[in-house]
Amino acid sequence: MTNPLVALLMGSDSDLPTVKEACAVLQNFGVPYEAHVMSAHRSPEDLVAYVRKAEQTGIRLFIAAAGGAAHLAGVVAAHTTRPVIGIPIQTNPLGGLDSLLSTVQMPGGIPVATMAIGAGGARNAGLLAVQILALADSSLAAKLEEHRAKQVEQVRQKDKKIQTEL
Ligand code: RP5
Secondary structure (H helix, E strand, C coil): CCCCCEEEEECCHHHHHHHHHHHHHHHHCCCCEEEEECCCCCCHHHHHHHHHHHHHCCCCEEEEEECCCCCHHHHHHHCCCCCEEEEECCCCCCCCHHHHHHHHCCCCCCCCEECCCCHHHHHHHHHHHHHHHHCCCHHHHHHHHHHHHHHHHHHHHHHHHHHHHC
């Protein structure tokens, strides 16, 4: 994509099914992004070099998804003053609680906006990114309003539907 505004990083390609939820949101809102596999543990030097360069190429914010001892979002945040949104990936051994705590328990001074575990969290990561960008983009802000209105309508439709089923 040309001139990406959001960098979406994941610790492994095994995180991709969850990360795709965030991609879908950014695509729906027409926000240009780029996505990469980059690991805080397995390729730490590549990660730091990427984050430092990304600021120069116009990346406004980062989304980082990782599982287990999930340090990706925290390490990204340590190397940038741009906003960082963390997605804790659901894991087999501990259900993602490991990822959640590793991502959310940042020391004071280096914030990571940590989402819920799993697909809903990834969707919210996309939406939060759009909300941050919408602060300086009125057409994006209008799209967010539309999105919320659509959501209300969907809930009303669901309510109507269950009335016929009960
Ligand atoms: C983390 O380790 C990744 O973010 C992934 O969630 C987890 C497992 O990675 P793989 O063993 O599937 O490559 O760094």
